[in-house]
Amino acid sequence: MKLATLRLADRTVAVRVDADAAVEITGFAHVGELLKHDDWKAKAEAAAGASHKLSDIQPKNWAPVNPEPSKIICVGLNYANHIKEMGRDLPTYPTLFAKYPEALIGPFDDIVLPAHAGENVDWEAELAVVIGKKASRVSEANANDYIAGYSIVNDITMRDFQYRTTEWLAGKTFEKTAPFGPYLVTSDSYKLGGELSATVDGVKMQSTDISDQVFTPAKLIAYITQILPLNPGDVLVTGTPGGVGHARKPAVYLADGQTLVTAIEGIGQIENKIVAEKK
Numbered sequence: 001m002k003l004a005t006l007r008l009a010d011r012t013v014a015v016r017v018d019a020d021a022a023v024e025i026t027g028f029a030h031v032g033e034l035l036k037h038d039d040w041k042a043k044a045e046a047a048a049g050a051s052h053k054l055s056d057i058q059p060k061n062w063a064p065v066n067p068e069p070s071k072i073i074c075v076g077l078n079y080a081n082h083i084k085e086m087g088r089d090l091p092t093y094p095t096l097f098a099k100y101p102e103a104l105i106g107p108f109d110d111i112v113l114p115a116h117a118g119e120n121v122d123w124e125a126e127l128a129v130v131i132g133k134k135a136s137r138v139s140e141a142n143a144n145d146y147i148a149g150y151s152i153v154n155d156i157t158m159r160d161f162q163y164r165t166t167e168w169l170a171g172k173t174f175e176k177t178a179p180f181g182p183y184l185v186t187s188d189s190y191k192l193g194g195e196l197s198a199t200v201d202g203v204k205m206q207s208t209d210i211s212d213q214v215f216t217p218a219k220l221i222a223y224i225t226q227i228l229p230l231n232p233g234d235v236l237v238t239g240t241p242g243g244v245g246h247a248r249k250p251a252v253y254l255a256d257g258q259t260l261v262t263a264i265e266g267i268g269q270i271e272n273k274i275v276a277e278k279k
Contacts, residue, residue: 001186001189002183003034005064005065005067013028014028016045020054020055023050025049026047026049030066031066032066032068035066035131035148036232038133059107060106060108062108064181065180065184066235069235070233072104073230074097074155074239075094076095076097079239079242081208082208094220099178102176103177105176107180107271109176111272111273113254113256123244123260124156125154126153127151128236128238129147129238130148131236134230135230137226140218141218144217147217151181151182151183151267152182152262154178155178156177156179158177159251179270180270183268185268195209195210196208198243199261199262205243205245205252207243210264212241256276260272260274
């Protein structure tokens with residue numbers, strides 16, 4: 001099953017995405033609100049609200065899957081090939097940092113390069129894991145039971161801000177920079193694996209099977225929930241593979257007018273135009 005959040009003229013609404021239509025799940029403004037209910041899956045399966053033909057939905061009518069998660073926890077250095085290209089050793093524990101909801105945009109919205117921070121902007125294609133029920137001190141063996149489903153995020157990074165200090169936060173959570181979507185594919189409809197890729201103007205920059213992850217979603221949930229609880233709708237952004245622009249010789253960054261496509265086999269793809277903010 002696929003779930004999404006749809007922008008209508010006067011509101012947003014959670015929808016179940018069928019083969020040719022998006023069906024409103026009445027009473028829920030977005031997928032995050034739906035996931036707060038223990039019976040969210042049954043509510044989604046039984047949804048019979050207004051139906052919108054997929055062919056009539058404009059790309060920018062798709063909102064972030066969950067525009068208001070209580071937490072977005074990101075993982076750095078989680079693909080072996082990316083760790084090697086950055087000149088680091090494989091980690092013993094996950095490298096964690098935060099992103100905030102204000103960073104999220106829809107899966108087909110423009111990525112705006114800020115006038116004051118638009119020179120070293122990089123792509124990072126990532127698998128997103130969305131939590132389906134409260135998780136605290138979860139074992140790795142049981143961790144998959146807490147996953148509602150999977151989606152796509154591009155962790156757009158302002159490299160100059162990221163490396164001003166040893167802490168990465170400043171470069172990782174710029175307002176309205178992280179596309180998220182298009183769908184949440186429920187965990188019973190997606191087998192973990194397949195190609196994760198990023199393409200810039202038709203040139204494939206990243207292409208790695210998700211099996212190259214050092215820490216699987218189950219390992220991440222088990223580790224993170226020893227530190228703090230995860231709530232329904234929270235998002236784990238699980239790391240990027242090799243091929244980022246910053247690691248290239250010479251470095252390559254996103255520029256005005258380019259198109260960035262991020263795709264995961266079995267989930268779908270998002271597409272974002274890069275637009276420079278007018279000075």
